[in-house]
Each structure stands twice: as C-alpha cells, then as structure tokens.
Amino acid sequence: MELLSGGDILIRALSDAKVKHLWGYxxxxxxxxxxxxxxxxxxxxxxxRHEQAxxxxxxxxxxxxxxxxxxxxxxxxxATNAITGIATAYMDSIPMVVISAQVPQEKIGEDAFxxxxxxGVSRPTVKxxxxxxxxEDIAETIAKAFYIASTGRPGPVVVDxxxxxxxxxxxxxxxxxxxxKLRSYQPTTRGHSGQIKRAVNLLMSAxxxxxxxxxxxxxxxxxxxxxxxxxxxxxxxxxTLMGLGAFPGTDRxxxxxxxxxxxxxxxxxxxxxxxxxxxxxxFDDRVTNATERFCPSAKIIHIDVDPSSxxxxxxVDIPIVGPCDVVLSDMLDxxxxxxxxxxxxxxxxxxxxxxxxxxxHGIYTESRYEPSTNDNxxxxxxxxxxYKVTKGEALVTSDVGQHQMFAAQYYLFDKxxxxxxxxxxxxxGFGLPAAMGVQMAYPDANxxxxxxxxxxxxCIQELAACTQHQLPVKIIILNNQALGMVKQWQDMQxxxxxxxxxxxxxxxxFVKLAEAYGHVGMKVTHYDQLESSMEECFAMKDRVxxxxxxxxxxxxxxxxxxxPGSMRDMWLSKTERT
Amino acid sequence: MKRLISVLLExxxxxxxxxxxxxxxxxxxxxxxxxxxxEDKTLSRLTLTTAGDDHTIEQITKQLNxxxxxxxxxxxxxxxxxxxxxxxxxxxxSGAVRAEIKRCVDIFRGQIVDVGPTTYVVQIMGESxxxxxxxxxLGDAVILEVVRTGVCGLMRGEKSLKV
Ligand SMILES: Cc1ncc(C[n+]2csc(CCOP(=O)(O)OP(=O)(O)O)c2C)c(N)n1
Ligand SMILES: [Mg+2]
Numbered sequence: 001m002e003l004l005s006g007g008d009i010l011i012r013a014l015s016d017a018k019v020k021h022l023w024g025y026x027x028x029x030x031x032x033x034x035x036x037x038x039x040x041x042x043x044x045x046x047x048x049r050h051e052q053a054x055x056x057x058x059x060x061x062x063x064x065x066x067x068x069x070x071x072x073x074x075x076x077x078x079a080t081n082a083i084t085g086i087a088t089a090y091m092d093s094i095p096m097v098v099i100s101a102q103v104p105q106e107k108i109g110e111d112a113f114x115x116x117x118x119x120g121v122s123r124p125t126v127k128x129x130x131x132x133x134x135x136e137d138i139a140e141t142i143a144k145a146f147y148i149a150s151t152g153r154p155g156p157v158v159v160d161x162x163x164x165x166x167x168x169x170x171x172x173x174x175x176x177x178x179x180x181k182l183r184s185y186q187p188t189t190r191g192h193s194g195q196i197k198r199a200v201n202l203l204m205s206a207x208x209x210x211x212x213x214x215x216x217x218x219x220x221x222x223x224x225x226x227x228x229x230x231x232x233x234x235x236x237x238x239x240t241l242m243g244l245g246a247f248p249g250t251d252r253x254x255x256x257x258x259x260x261x262x263x264x265x266x267x268x269x270x271x272x273x274x275x276x277x278x279x280x281x282x283f284d285d286r287v288t289n290a291t292e293r294f295c296p297s298a299k300i301i302h303i304d305v306d307p308s309s310x311x312x313x314x315x316v317d318i319p320i321v322g323p324c325d326v327v328l329s330d331m332l333d334x335x336x337x338x339x340x341x342x343x344x345x346x347x348x349x350x351x352x353x354x355x356x357x358x359x360x361h362g363i364y365t366e367s368r369y370e371p372s373t374n375d376n377x378x379x380x381x382x383x384x385x386x387y388k389v390t391k392g393e394a395l396v397t398s399d400v401g402q403h404q405m406f407a408a409q410y411y412l413f414d415k416x417x418x419x420x421x422x423x424x425x426x427x428x429g430f431g432l433p434a435a436m437g438v439q440m441a442y443p444d445a446n447x448x449x450x451x452x453x454x455x456x457x458x459c460i461q462e463l464a465a466c467t468q469h470q471l472p473v474k475i476i477i478l479n480n481q482a483l484g485m486v487k488q489w490q491d492m493q494x495x496x497x498x499x500x501x502x503x504x505x506x507x508x509x510f511v512k513l514a515e516a517y518g519h520v521g522m523k524v525t526h527y528d529q530l531e532s533s534m535e536e537c538f539a540m541k542d543r544v545x546x547x548x549x550x551x552x553x554x555x556x557x558x559x560x561x562x563x564p565g566s567m568r569d570m571w572l573s574k575t576e577r578t
Numbered sequence: 579m580k581r582l583i584s585v586l587l588e589x590x591x592x593x594x595x596x597x598x599x600x601x602x603x604x605x606x607x608x609x610x611x612x613x614x615x616x617e618d619k620t621l622s623r624l625t626l627t628t629a630g631d632d633h634t635i636e637q638i639t640k641q642l643n644x645x646x647x648x649x650x651x652x653x654x655x656x657x658x659x660x661x662x663x664x665x666x667x668x669x670x671x672s673g674a675v676r677a678e679i680k681r682c683v684d685i686f687r688g689q690i691v692d693v694g695p696t697t698y699v700v701q702i703m704g705e706s707x708x709x710x711x712x713x714x715x716l717g718d719a720v721i722l723e724v725v726r727t728g729v730c731g732l733m734r735g736e737k738s739l740k741v
Contacts (some may be wrong), residue, residue, distance in 0.1 A: 119592055130645040131591070148646060183741055184588055184649040308640035311633070530662045 001173040007036035008167035009086030009174050010099065013142035017041035017097075019070045020553050021061060021440055022046065023054040027074025028114060029101035032166035035087045046440070046469055051078050053409030053433035055085025056459070058157075059094045060397065060430075060491015063420050066221060067439070069096040075103055075163075077113030080121065084427060086156050087125040091424025093219055095154035104164040107135065118160045127155030135172045135361030140180075147180040153306035154219060158525050168269060170381060183436045188305060191322030191330060199277075199301045199318045200334045206275035207346035209235045210266075212258065215242030215423065216304060222324035223416040225246070228489040229332050233342055236354055238266040240281050241408055242423040249412030250392070252369035255354060256363065259287040261405045262562045264361035264570060264578070267559065270295055271355050271568035278302045280324045283313045284424075290564035303327045361559075361572055365407055368558060368573065372527040378475035379403060379478045379551040382530065383410035386448065386476060394446040395438050397421065399431035401485040403478040405557040407450040429458030435473040436466060446474065446538060453548075455481045455506055463517040466544045474537055476544045477510060480553050488556045492571075510548035517546040582654040582661055583636050583730050585624040585642060586739055593647035597624060597625065600645065606630065606638055610663075610706075610728035625730045627706075644725060647688070650739055654731045661731035665702045665704055665709045667716070669721040672696040674701070686712045696720065 016023060024048045026034045027445040037045050048054040051073045058069030069089075073082045079100040089096045098120075103112040119129050128148050130141045138161070144156040159412040203209065211233075217226050223246045230237050231252055237247040249252055256263030260268055270276065276298045281287070288294045291314050302309075302316040303324055320327055342401040358365055372378040383406050386394070396411055397420040399402040404421055413419045420438060422430040427499065449456075456477055466473060483501040490498055509520030520543050524533050530549070537545045559570040562577065567575055570578045593707050594613060601608050606628060613624040614739070628638060635653060642651045657720050672695075683690055684699050686708065692699035702712050706729055713724065732741070 020654065120595070122590075123596065123599050129592075182646070185646050306644065312637060347612050 001175060003171040004174045005032070005166065005168045005171050006077075006161075007032035007168060008039075009034045009135055009138045009172070010142070010161065010166060011040055011043065012174060013139045013176055014070060015040075016139075017142055017146040018042050018067065021072050022072050023058040023061075023437070024072035025051050025054055025074065026080050027076075027101065029103055030078070030162045030405065031073035032163065032168055033072065033099070033101060033161070035168065036166070045072070046465070048433065048465045050459065051081035051461045052084045052429065053459045053465070055082045055098060056088065056427075056430050056433035057437035057440070059085060059089040059096055060420050060434035060439050062094050062096055062442040063091045063393065063434075064265070064417055064438045066417070067095075068146050069094065070099070070162075072099045074101045074114070075118070076116045079116050079118040084120060085123060086158065086259075087120055088422045088425045088427045088430060089156040090125045090127070092215060092369045093154050093424065094156065095149040096156040097142070097149050098156060098158050100158060100160050102131070102160045103560070106163045106164070108162065109247070115230065117319045118158060120221070125156070128159050129158040129160065131160040131162070132163070135167075135170055135499065138165065139174060139176050141181050141394045143177045144182065147182075148185065152185075153309075168357060170428055179544055188321050189323065189326070191303065191320045191327035193330070194335060195318060195320045196327065196330050199320060200331055201340065202275055202301060202318060203233070204335070204340040204342055205332075206235070207343055208269075208272055208274045208350045209233070209277065209347075210269050210273040211235050211237040211239070211277045211279065212281055213237060213243045214240040214281025216244055217246040217324050217520050218280075218416040220280055220305065220324040221416075222280065222328055225325050225332065227334075228336055232332060232335060234347060236269055236273050236351070238262070238270065240284075240287060240423070241421065243281065244408060245413035247415045248414040254357070257408055258567070260289070261409065261557050261559065263363055263409070264572060265354055265357040266557050267561075267567045268357050268578075271566055279328065280320050281308045282332045285313070287316060287560045288296060289567055289569065293566035295567060298576060311342055317387075320576055323356035328515060334427045344446070364545055369555065374527045375525070377524070377530060377549060377551050379406045379480065380410050381527070382476065382478055382549055382551060383407055383450070385531050385534055386450070387411050389531065389538055390446050390448065394448045395420070395442060397431045397434040397438060397447070397449045399451040399458075400428045401424045401452045401455060401483070402480070402488065402557050403450055403452045403455075403484070405485075406478065409414075428455040431455060432459045432462050432473070432475065435475070436462060436469070436471045436551050439471040439473050448474045448476055450476050450478065452484060453477050453481065453510070460513070463514070463519060463544065467518050470542075470543050472540075472544050475544070477546065477548045478551045479510075479548050480551050480555070482506065482553060485557070491556065514544070514546040519546060522547045522571040523546075524549045579631070580627060580629050580655070582659070583626050583628060583642070583643055583728060584652050584654050584731060584739060585626070585648055586616075586650040586741065587613075587622045587624050588647040588649060589620050589622045595626070596645050597642065601628075604641060604662065604741070606634065608728070609648070610732060612730050616740075623739075625728070628731050640643055649741055650655065651718035652733070652739055654733060658734045659731050660734060661705055661729050662703060663706050663714070663729045664727045666691075666725050667700045667702070667713075667721055669698050669716060670720045670722060671698040671726055678718065679720065682712070682715055686715070687717060688712070
C-alpha cells in the first residue's frame with residue numbers, strides 16, 4: 001500500500017470522491033494541504049477572493065451539476081467567513097463538503113492564533129461535521145462526508161482538519177473506501193406502497209387539484225417524473241421559488257410560482273384546491289402565508305425524502321417519505337396499471353376557472369405594471385428582454401431583493417437546474433460567485449447574474465477571480481438606486497420612511513469598476529437601448545460584462561401576500577387588493 | 579404534557595452537543611437530561627424529559643432521528659415503562675429535627691449516606707414525582723443543597739432499544 005502524508009491523502013481522497021474543482025482560499029493552518037494541491041494535477045483549485053464566495057461557488061456548482069460541491073478554507077477567519085455560504089447551502093439542501101483547516105491539536109482550546117471552534121460555530125448550519133484526528137482517518141472521513149452530503153435530503157458537511165494531521169513528515173497507508181455504511185444513517189429509498197395507493201386514490205378523485213412542487217424535485221432529479229405525472233393527469237402545476245424549472249415555465253399547465261410573490265392564479269388555485277400534491281416542497285412561511293388559513297378545503301399529499309419536513313408547518317393527510325423520483329414513478333405506474341380515471345368534467349371546469357383568473361390578473365397574459373417609457377425602464381421589462389435575447393436558455397443566478405423576484409416571475413425557466421438563488425437563507429452576495437460556479441460547470445453556456453446595485457456589492461471582489469479563471473459571466477444590475485425590497489416594505493408598512501435604504505450618491509460607477517477589473521461595463525438608461533445593448537453584451541462570449549441598467553426607482557413587486565392572511569389574500573398593485 | 583424520550587447515540591465527540599444544540603436551536607426545552615455510555619462502549623444512551631403538545635413531540639423525535647449520530651429514538655411515555663431518578667440532598671440535621679428527618683427518609687425508602695455533626699446527606703431514588711414530594715415534605719428550611727441525576731427509563735416487557 002502507498003504511504004502518503006495527511007495533506008496528500010486529503011487531496012487524493014477528494015479526487016477519489018470525484019471532486020474536479022475545489023473552491024478555496026489558503027492560510028497558515030492549510031499550508032500543508034495547499035502544498036499537496038501544488039504537487040498534483042487530479043483536481044483544480046479555484047482561488048476566490050473571499051471564503052463566502054468560495055463556498056457559494058462550490059454550492060452553485062453542485063446546484064448546476066448535481067455533484068457534490070467542494071470548498072477549502074483555512075482556520076479562524078477563513079472558517080467564519082465560510083459560515084454564510086454553508087448556511088446558504090444548508091437552508092437550500094445543497095450537497096457540499098467544506099474542508100476547514102484547524103490549528104494543531106495540541107493547541108486546540110488554548111485560543112491559539114486563528115483558532116475557532118469550527119465544529120461548534122458551524123453546528124446549526126450543517127447536515128453533519130467531523131474533526132479528523134489522525135491521518136489514517138482522513139480517507140474514510142472524506143468518504144463518509146461525501147456520502148452524507150449527497151444522500152437522503154442533501155446538505156453541507158464540514159470536515160475540520162487540524163494542521164498536525166496533514167504533517168508532510170508523517171506518512172501512512174492510503175486507501176479510499178469502496179463503500180460507506182453508517183449504522184445510524186439509512187436514508188429512505190422507496191415510498192410506502194400503501195401510502196402511495198391511498199395518495200393515488202385521492203389524487204384521481206380530485207375535482208380541484210394542484211400539484212405544488214419544490215426544490216426537492218430539482219435536487220432529486222425528479223423533473224421528468226413530475227412532468228409525466230402532471231401531463232397524464234392534466235392537473236395544474238405551481239413551482240416554488242426553489243422549484244422553478246422543474247416543470248416548464250412555458251407549459252400551459254404551469255400556473256406560475258406560488259407564495260408571497262407568486263402569481264394570482266397559482267395562489268388562488270391553491271386556496272380553492274380540494275387536493276394538493278406537494279412534492280419536495282416544505283410549506284415554508286414565504287409560501288403559506290398564515291398557516292391557520294392555509295388552503296382550508298384541501299386534502300394534502302406530501303412527498304418528501306425528509307420525514308421532518310412533513311407536517312412541520314401544516315397538517316398533512318397522506319405523508320409519503322421517499323425520494324421524489326421513485327415515489328412519483330411508482331404513482332405513475334399505479335395510475336397506468338389501475339382503472340381509476342380522473343374526473344374530466346370537473347377538471348375541465350377547474351381549468352376554466354384557472355384560465356379565467358389567469359386572464360384577469362395573470363402576470364404573463366396581461367401587463368400587471370405600467371409599461372416602460374423611453375426614460376423610465378421597468379425592471380420587469382429588463383427580465384423580459386433578457387429572456388428574449390437569451391432565447392430563454394440562459395442559466396440564471398440571482399441575489400436577493402426585488403430584482404430576484406422579477407427574475408423569478410418573468411424569466412420562464414423550462415429546465416431544472418437553470419435557475420439558482422438563495423431561497424432559504426436569502427443571502428445577498430450569492431449571485432456573482434454562484435454564476436462563477438455555474439459557468440465552471442458549463443463553460444459554453446450563457447450564465448447571467450441578475451442582481452441589484454445593493455447585492456452585487458456584497459461579493460463584488462470576485463470580479464477579479466472571474467478574470468483569473470476565465471469565467472465570462474454576464475452581470476445584469478437592475479439599478480433602482482436603493483435597497484429596493486426593504487424600501488418596498490417601508491413604503492407599504494412604514495409610511496415611506498426610508499430608513500437606511502438609500503445611498504446618497506455613493507454608488508460606484510459600475511462601468512469604471514468593470515473596467516478596473518479588466519471587464520466590459522455598459523450603462524443603459526433608455527428603454528430603446530435596452531435590447532440592442534443586451535444583444536451586444538451577449539455577443540461578447542469571452543468577456544465578463546456588467547450591464548448597469550437604470551430602472552424605475554418606485555416599482556414594487558406584485559402580487560404580494562397580505563400578511564397575515566390566506567393564500568389568496570394579495571396586493572395586486574399599489575392600489576388593488578384581492 | 580411531560581414526555582420521556584430515550585435516544586441511542588453514537589459515542590462520538592460532539593454528539594451530545596448536537597442533541598442539546600438541536601433543542602435550543604429549534605426552541606424546544608429540556609427539563610432533565612441524563613447520558614452515559616452503554617454496555618457497548620461505542621454507544622451512549624441518553625434520556626431526556628421535555629414538554630410539548632403532540633405536534634412538538636413529533637417534530638422533536640423526527641429532528642432527533644435526523645441527526646446523523648442518532649441511532650434510535652423512542653418516546654417512552656407512549657408505552658408502559660419504568661422511570662427512575664436519583665437525588666442527593668444535604669440537609670440541616672441538628673436538635674429535634676434530626677430524628678424527624680430520619681423518619682421522613684425511612685418513609686420515602688431513602689438512605690442517609692453521610693452523617694455530620696449538624697448535617698445529613700440523604701439519597702432518594704424513584705420517579706421524579708416522588709423526589710418532588712420528598713423535597714416538599716422536608717421543606718426549604720432544612721435543605722442546604724439538592725442534586726438530581728435527571729430521569730432515566732426503560733420500556734417494560736421484552737421490547738428493547740438496540741442497534
Ligand atoms: C446579507 C443580507 N443582508 C441583508 C438582507 C436584507 N435584504 C433583503 S433584500 C435587500 C435589498 C437588496 O437590494 P438590491 O440588491 O439593490 O435589490 P433590489 O431589492 O433593489 O432589487 C436587503 C437589504 C439580505 N437579504 N441579505
Ligand atoms: Mg436596488
């Protein structure tokens with residue numbers, strides 16, 4: 001057997017865990033590991049400019065590919081900087097392994113230089129964590145970490161590695177385990193057949209059904225099964241913010257996103273539904289509005305791989321624990337083999353009702369906002385133009401705020417893993433490093449970060465890493481000169497008292513900023529320039545381009561749930577309420 | 579409602595803090611907690627008492643099960659079970675009350691395990707309500723110090739919590 005140092009073992013084990021790109025940032029406690037990286041060429045290391053961004057990029061790489069993302073940070077500040085990224089991945093159930101270097105074991109507990117209790121600090125934000133104590137344990141720990149991160153409900157796993165464990169002078173035998181088995185962890189691999197049968201019976205008897213699908217369908221690669229089932233039944237489908245693309249945005253059966261900024265038709269259909277099939281969704285508070293008033297006449301079927309997601313916030317009538325893809329195809333099989341039929345007349349009536357709502361208030365069929373004028377560009381029109389110019393095929397990341405909601409509402413995602421945002425934690429700063437992770441996964445794709453002038457400044461330093469690693473992402477800033485989403489709430493609930501949401505002329509010149517990093521900057525102030533400038537932007541295949549687009553300062557995102565209320569209680573504009 | 583939950587846990591560094599952290603993180607309370615390795619040194623057995631409605635308890639058991647280090651979880655209060663707690667008390671025992679305390683200890687089937695010129699250390703074992711009753715019976719005036727182990731429990735009959 002080969003003898004290797006701990007540092008070499010760590011990197012070998014990561015390669016054996018099929019890591020191609022390791023996103024990271026070096027430091028004292030990680031020196032042995034970085035030396036091991038220098039002396040190999042199995043995996044490539046991507047030097048970022050901040051650990052938060054390194055973790056976001058690894059996370060987005062995982063979201064884009066379905067593989068496990070990997071990041072490496074040093075001890076102390078490197079580790080704490082990584083926390084926001086880890087928490088972001090945790091809230092969205094992203095498979096990821098984060099290696100944090102640690103001070104040597106003999107110094108642990110002494111408040112040594114750059115010592116932080118990473119296991120303790122990260123504990124509430126991880127699926128699991130390990131501290132490795134001997135070089136002999138590294139390979140097995142890495143194998144376990146990847147296994148845990150990627151199975152069941154995925155999530156981030158932290159592996160904390162004290163410096164002495166990677167000592168180049170201590171060589172031990174290396175062997176990557178072929179299989180991992182943990183007696184305390186056995187994710188469910190199939191749904192309960194009796195429950196599936198009950199669910200199918202209920203589903204087939206529905207008169208006003210809605211299929212409510214979430215991020216679990218994307219993560220669980222169950223999009224195909226979802227489409228097949230929905231088409232077979234001809235039932236309406238709504239996606240959560242995390243589930244966009246799991247069902248095609250341009251499909252007739254798609255009623256749009258649901259929730260706080262969901263469409264009128266999706267939220268209203270949910271409210272009136274008699275049967276809801278929830279798949280890989282978690283009835284999050286940004287979806288349900290007040291849970292006591294949530295969908296009063298609905299019987300709920302809930303498929304989720306994580307039992308603790310079921311009946312957490314709302315009662316469920318038929319819980320099914322299992323992977324979405326397997327459970328959905330079992331359901332489809334039962335429907336195809338059985339002799340139950342859907343209630344076609346009732347479903348026909350239901351569609352008529354939904355189409356009526358769609359025609360009345362739908363954001364796609366009728367303009368729900370004042371159209372752009374030449375010197376007042378509407379943010380919604382920017383997204384529509386982006387959609388047109390990229391033929392609906394771009395891979396789109398976003399940050400947090402109004403721009404994010406406009407992107408979610410107006411870019412019709414037809415494919416899973418086409419839309420990337422921090423849905424659970426709502427992390428401003430996610431967009432740019434996420435775009436880099438996605439671009440690394442798909443070097444030839446159009447990767448766009450739709451952001452705000454607020455959010456982009458939270459990880460703006462990564463413009464340098466884009467240059468270094470040739471990641472020609474396109475950055476579309478919907479510049480409303482404000483922390484727009486917060487300002488919207490201040491408009492609606494605080495009498496327009498704009499407490500600290502404006503910048504008083506301190507915004508940077510984004511064009512010059514782009515140029516300072518060697519990129520292309522474009523400023524768009526007039527609607528008649530918008531489409532042509534965007535064409536120009538996407539024609540520059542190999543360049544990072546920042547488009548600073550001035551948009552209406554006063555625009556709000558609608559619909560918006562009236563809280564606390566039911567799913568159908570919404571503001572439809574500044575003046576109309578349901 | 580009071581519940582007694584028993585957990586079989588990998589005896590790994592940090593596994594206890596994951597359990598305790600889960601409770602504070604999600605806003606559940608722990609009223610008492612006892613934990614020690616089992617006959618199999620790789621496993622710890624943890625017993626905790628908590629309170630909550632059925633929904634909360636369901637979430638607690640699900641969230642506990644979700645922890646990677648947790649091997650098994652049962653809610654002992656769902657079935658017939660035995661529960662015990664041990665309590666040591668240091669009490670003022672001088673003059674007339676000395677004999678009275680001794681009598682009280684006998685009634686509760688406790689033992690006096692240390693005798694000082696003006697103090698006793700008393701040991702009482704049983705269900706928590708019995709321990710509470712003993713404290714009540716003695717009264718604050720004589721009690722100098724109380725320490726309780728927290729509850730531990732087992733199911734009655736043949737069922738057992740094993741890997
Ligand atoms: C790290 C972080 N800090 C604060 C917030 C709260 N927050 C949510 S949206 C928002 C405003 C974002 O402004 P901008 O990026 O310009 O987007 P806009 O809403 O104007 O489109 C803020 C501050 C957050 N989500 N994340
Ligand atoms: Mg803004």
